[in-house]
Amino acid sequence: MHSPELLKGMLKTIILKLLSEHKRMYGYEIIQAIKEISDGKIDMAVAAIYPVLHKLRDEGSLTIEKVAMGERVRIYYSLTPDGSSAAKEKIEELTDFLGTISKLMDFKPGLQSLFLV
Amino acid sequence: MIYLNKEQTDIIRREVQRQGIKLPGLEEDLVDFLCTAVENELLHEPDFNKAFQQVLNTLTPNELKMTQERTQELLNNKLSSLQIVAYTALALLGFGFVLTMFAMPFATPIILGATALLVVLYFYSNIRWYFTFDNKSWKQKLVFSAGLFVVFLLLLGFIFKLNHFKGADLMMVSSLGILIFLPVFFSIYFFIKQGNTQIKFILPIIQRHRTSLELILIFMLVLGFIARFLLINSLGNMLIIISLFCLSILFTSYTWPYYKPDNKKSLQVLLLFMSIACYVSLLVAALFKIMHWPLPLGRWSDVYCLLLALLTFVWYSRQLIIHKTVRYFLLFICTCLLSGYALLLFLGMSQHQAVAGIIYNIPVLILLTAILLFFYKHTLFKALAVFLFGYYVLAYPYLLMPNKSVIEKVYQYNPEFVELYNQTYENPGNTAQWKQLLEYPHKARNF
Incomplete structure (x- = not known):
C-alpha cells in the first residue's frame, strides 16, 4: 500500500487522467478505478477524492450531471474543454516529474561519493 | 445489482446529515457513495444494517466531516471572479466615502453605483447558490423568496434613506420589523423542533459568505468610525448601523448549529436567550437610530447588545473559526470597541467626545493585542507581544496625562x-x- 503523503500532489492529475479516458465518472467509481488499476496499492479515502473533485469543478475543469438513481441523486463528473487542456498539461508535467524522480532513484551507490567530497 | 429502497436511502441520508454535512453537492455525493458501497456489500451480506455498519467501519472516524472541512478549505483558497467584483465594489465604496469626506465631486454616483453593484452581487450569488441546491420543497422556495424580498426592501430603503427619498422610512420599518421577528421565530423553532432540514437550508447561505461578510463588516465599521471621527455623523452612523445590523445576524448564526437533539443542555437555553437578545437589541437599536427615535435604554443599550454579541462569539468561536489569528483579530476588534465605548460612557462623555475617547483608548487596545499575541504559539508573535507590552508600559504615563487635551484637540x-x-x-x-x-x-x- 502506498503512503497517501506520496500521492498528495498527484491526485488532481490522477483524477484528470481518469476522466480524460472516460466520458463521465462518479466519485465511488473513481475510487474503485484507482484501486483496481493500482492493484489495490492505492486506496483513496473519501476525504481525499471529493474535495479535489469539488475544487476542480469550482475551477471550471469539471462539469457535473445529476442523474436520479432510485431514491438518490448521483453526480457524474466530466471534463470541460478547459479541463481537457488542463489534463493534458498536468499529465505531461507529472510524467516529466516521475521521470526525474526515477533518475534520482536510479543513482549508482559509487557516484554518491562524488557529492560527498 | 441491488438498489436500496427509500427507507434504506433515508437511513443513510440521515447518517450523513447527523455527521454535519451541509455543503450543497457534497451531501449528495456522500449519500451516493455510501449507498453504492452498501449496495456492493449487500451482494455478500444480505442484512442491510450489517452491510451499512461494515461500510461505515471502512471509513475513519469523522471522515465525512473531514471531507467537508477539506472541501471548504480548498474552495475558500482562491478568489472567485464574484469575490473579485465584490472587493472592487468595496474599494469603490471606500473611494466614494473618501471623496465625500473631502467634499469632492462624483462621490454620490460612485457610492450609489458601488452599493447597487453589491446588491446585485448579493442576489446573484444567492440565486446561483439556490439553483445548485436540489430537493427544494415549496416551503423552502417560499422562505427563500420572502427572505430575498425582505433584504431587497431593506437595501432599497437604505439607498432611499441616504438620498432622502420619500418612502424610505416605510421600507426600513417594515423590512427591519420582519427581520427582527423572523429569526427569533426560527431560533425558537430550531431549538424546540430540532429543525435540521431548515438549518440545512438557511445556514449554508451564511456559511458560504461568512469570511467575506466578516471582512466587509470590519471594513464598514472602521469606515464608520473614521466618518464619526471626521464629524460626518450621518454617514458614520449609517455605516455603524449597517455593520451592527449584519453583525447581529452573524452572531445569531453562530449559535444555530448547536441546536441539535443530542446536544440540548441547560447551557443551550442560555445561549438561545443570548443570541435572541443580542439579535433583537442590535436590530432594535439600529431601527431606533435610523428612525431618530429615542433609544429605550439610552446608549447603554449599545454596550449591552455588543456585550452579548461578544460573549456569544467568545464562547463558540473556537469551534466555528478554524484560523486562530482570524479569531483573535475579530475578538480583538470586538473587545476594543466595546471596552472603549463602555469606558467613555462610564466617564460620562458626550457623543462626539466618544470618538476622541476611542483614540485615547488605543493604548488599552495595544495592551490587549499584546496579551492575545502572547498566547499565540509562534515565537515571532511572542517577541512582538513583548515589544508591544514594553511600548505600552513606557507610553502609558504620557498617554494618561494628556487625556483631556487629546479629547479637546479632536473635539474642537x-x-x-x-x-x-x-x-x-x-x-x-x-x-x-x-x-x-x-x-x-x-x-x-x-x-
Missing part, C-alpha cells in the same frame, strides 16, 4: 453648539431650532 467644537446640533437632528420637525442652528455664528462654533 463648542459644546453648546454641539448640543444644539444634536437636539436639532433628534427633533427634525422643530423649525425654530433649525433656524437657531443655521444662524449660529460661525466663529462661536469652535472653541
